[in-house]
């Protein structure tokens with residue numbers, strides 16, 4: 001007997017006219033007289049499978065197929081046909097259906113559900129077509145991140161998650177008791193460890209979860225998110241921006257190439273993504289302030305920008321835009337002051353187009369021991385926990401730069417979805433810890 005091959009739905013174009021086995025779930029169904037139309041999904045795609053009364057089923061069996069509850073798991077066999085009008089462009093003429101597990105009444109229906117309900121059922125909502133497309137894009141974004149850095153000679157260095165000190169300000173720290181050693185904090189950023197690693201490996205990056213006890217309930221904030229953080233010895237802030245624009249362009253172009261079907265499901269307008277190629281426009285903080293005040297904002301010099309301001313600036317450009325040289329007082333302690341105006345720092349934020357806000361924060365780091373000590377003091381940070389970090393300035397210090405790109409904000413932008421919570425499998429927010 002010839003074995004029927006078990007194939008995935010995305011592989012079907014290679015099997016037209018052949019008999020295959022599909023293992024998956026019943027995503028939807030439709031009946032029309034004597035035919036049962038089953039819409040199957042297997043994680044790689046959706047497929048219409050049809051059963052007629054005739055050679056393989058009698059009419060009672062077809063009737064029973066129509067009764068299978070949604071989300072039951074099935075193993076089916078049949079012949080693959082091209083069918084332009086069917087979902088995905090192929091159809092399976094069923095010859096055999098085996099129910100593996102009949103599902104109970106499935107809570108997610110075709111009707112509109114509230115976002116709270118869908119989030120409560122996130123473990124099931126992941127099965128929907130749109131959520132599947134978003135997380136498959138996320139998968140490609142993460143693969144593209146690794147490709148980009150690996151091909152350029154960066155070494156992946158994993159940072160610790162339990163840390164002794166703050167990196168990005170003390171107001172968003174998650175603290176926990178750590179045995180006899182007092183408090184530990186969930187990492188806000190792997191940066192300080194990447195600085196140590198770049199002095200050992202030259203070019204490094206990490207891709208790791210980071211945590212911020214953000215009180216904000218905006219569409220751009222999670223309490224747990226993933227960040228990719230490269231760090232390069234002997235790079236200055238301008239080298240750093242060049243790396244960022246090449247990197248972001250590579251990630252976007254990779255998704256365009258690898259995920260056309262997913263972007264179609266998401267009804268993403270591709271034109272703004274196709275424009276994401278270097279060079280990106282660069283404006284200073286002062287120029288950004290002028291744009292904002294011209295657009296009716298009233299922001300005093302020295303204040304940071306929030307989501308509304310970032311959106312207003314992004315409207316002026318057709319691709320991501322760098323804002324550089326922020327006032328020192330609104331930025332982190334480790335940023336190198338501008339030698340021409342020490343009230344400013346050699347940093348940049350990269351603002352995504354179409355109102356998606358800041359996706360990157362980066363800077364040249366302070367490499368002078370005494371200046372760094374001074375800044376730690378000004379920020380009221382305990383010097384002793386940074387002693388190891390100060391060592392990097394004691395033993396062969398050099399100018400170096402790096403940045404952090406938020407994975408979820410990037411995925412949300414590329415997918416064109418409104419809220420960051422759908423860009424991560426199981427989002428953590430101030431009001432959500434379940435499932």
Ligand code: 4AD
Nearest residue numbers: 189191221222225229358359360361402403404406
């Ligand atoms: O600008 P941030 O705070 O930079 C750092 O953490 C640096 N230590 C990175 C570095 O230089 N190595 O954060 C970087 C990016 C932001 O641009 C944003 O994309 C993302 O991390 N991000 C968040 N994403 C989701 N939820 C939050 N609460 C986020 N906070 C920051």
